[in-house]
Amino acid sequence: MYKIAYKKSLNPTVTLMDVEAPLVAKKAEAGQFIILRVDDDGERIPLTVAGYDRERGTVRIIFQIVGSTTALLNAKREGEYISDFVGPLGNATETDGLKKVCVVGGGVGCAIALPIAQKLHALGCEVHSVIGFRNKDLIILEDEFKAASKKLIVMTDDGSYGIKGLVTEPLKSALESGERYDEVIAIGPLVMMKFVVATCKPFGVKTVVSMNPIMIDGTGMCGGCRLTVGGKTKFACVDGPDFDGYEVDFDEAIVRGGMYRDFEKRAYEKTCNLLNKEVK
Numbered sequence: 001m002y003k004i005a006y007k008k009s010l011n012p013t014v015t016l017m018d019v020e021a022p023l024v025a026k027k028a029e030a031g032q033f034i035i036l037r038v039d040d041d042g043e044r045i046p047l048t049v050a051g052y053d054r055e056r057g058t059v060r061i062i063f064q065i066v067g068s069t070t071a072l073l074n075a076k077r078e079g080e081y082i083s084d085f086v087g088p089l090g091n092a093t094e095t096d097g098l099k100k101v102c103v104v105g106g107g108v109g110c111a112i113a114l115p116i117a118q119k120l121h122a123l124g125c126e127v128h129s130v131i132g133f134r135n136k137d138l139i140i141l142e143d144e145f146k147a148a149s150k151k152l153i154v155m156t157d158d159g160s161y162g163i164k165g166l167v168t169e170p171l172k173s174a175l176e177s178g179e180r181y182d183e184v185i186a187i188g189p190l191v192m193m194k195f196v197v198a199t200c201k202p203f204g205v206k207t208v209v210s211m212n213p214i215m216i217d218g219t220g221m222c223g224g225c226r227l228t229v230g231g232k233t234k235f236a237c238v239d240g241p242d243f244d245g246y247e248v249d250f251d252e253a254i255v256r257g258g259m260y261r262d263f264e265k266r267a268y269e270k271t272c273n274l275l276n277k278e279v280k
Contacts, residue, residue, distance in 0.1 A: 106192040
């Protein structure tokens with residue numbers, strides 16, 4: 001059993017938790033993920049490591065409440081326990097030798113991008129960050145990005161905060177104006193990452209994306225997280241989650257990512273109804 005040491009709501013649909021998991025915290029690195037179960041009968045879900053404290057033995061997760069399991073997880077209170085918390089899994093983001101990087105985060109993907117920006121900053125890399133959200137109410141981790149970035153641009157779709165537009169717009173402007181990045185690291189919705197890659201390609205800038213497809217066991221055995229990368233089948237859990245964005249078949253990934261959307265919606269509604277009855 002793993003104790004929830006700290007819980008905070010970042011916006012109406014996104015929650016932060018610090019979970020006591022000393023063995024995971026001892027080895028975790030930016031870019032890796034864990035798999036958890038809320039209870040013994042629950043499903044396994046992957047969540048990227050959003051931070052860790054080796055001294056306290058805690059691992060930070062940030063998740064969006066979109067399905068049955070995340071609704072159940074969000075219902076847990078500080079001081080309560082979750083059943084399983086396995087990791088760290090996957091490969092850490094490669095940061096060696098990088099001197100200047102643009103980190104692009106979209107929505108809850110910013111929770112994955114932040115520890116990478118923080119690690120790069122700690123290594124002395126010049127970090128430029130572009131983070132995007134649908135509106136002002138959904139913005140998360142702005143102050144943390146500001147502390148880890150030499151330049152930070154906040155975008156909103158509706159212009160309610162920061163600059164109105166898409167994250168690709170300031171990225172393209174920077175590249176056109178002569179900014180030379182060793183890498184662009186993009187983390188967020190598949191469509192966003194696809195267009196970040198398309199934006200970078202004419203400039204020949206190496207672009208790394210973090211893929212988080214449907215996943216079950218996290219060890220490469222089930223094949224649920226398969227992707228086509230460079231014309232070959234890869235598994236996000238053991239080959240990734242980071243990949244060369246130029247080689248990822250985003251169209252295939254987008255189709256596969258939506259396969260269970262209706263099922264997830266029904267399961268979420270059922271869980272919410274049960275939780276509401278328990279509250280009453």
